[in-house]
Amino acid sequence: MQTSKALDGPFLNGRVCLVVGDITKQTVDVIVNAANSTLLGGGGVDGAIHRVGGAAILEECCEIRRSRYPQGLPSGEAVITTAGNLPARFVVHTVGPIYGRHDEREAELLAACYKNSLRLAVQNSMLSIAFPAISTGVYGYPPAEAAVATSQAIMEFLATGNLLNEVRLVFFKQSDMNVFLRHHKFR
């Protein structure tokens, strides 16, 4: 019988770990925001990141909207800003799919969120990144299904050869982590 320690990971040669906690408290190079397409803040993870990170993040988001995405950031895409007062160095903002609103392209879009966020981190020479469980809050993505898409996307990205040495998956509650542990595809 496996112990709970073995079940909790780490996974993928120690490059992926799971924790229960608050995304805003993670001391890593970059944390990922479960943003909405306005990039102007919201509730949940988004609200917490802007609240703790301060005005510098919103200022950069406004500039990105103005200069690059006047119609808003599309689902699956990602952009990077300062982390302001957060312990991380940068924030990647990505827009998860709203479950049931994308003609069955939700899994593809959720995978794109993770892969585009990881790509931005690597392009900016980051070695560690922390993700919340994108789309599983207000956006209604069933956590078990999200675990499948998320773990496959991370596994595929890490196999492409890059220097990222820590992908930390941050769950707000132990029960959320337990669902992920039952459904992930890491091997």
Ligand code: ADP
């Ligand atoms: P989305 O709109 O993409 O669904 P939410 O912010 O509503 O994003 O929620 C995404 C997930 O993050 C949910 O599982 C929620 O419980 C969790 N969450 C909310 N606040 C935090 C936080 N401060 N740190 C980590 N996870 C959080």
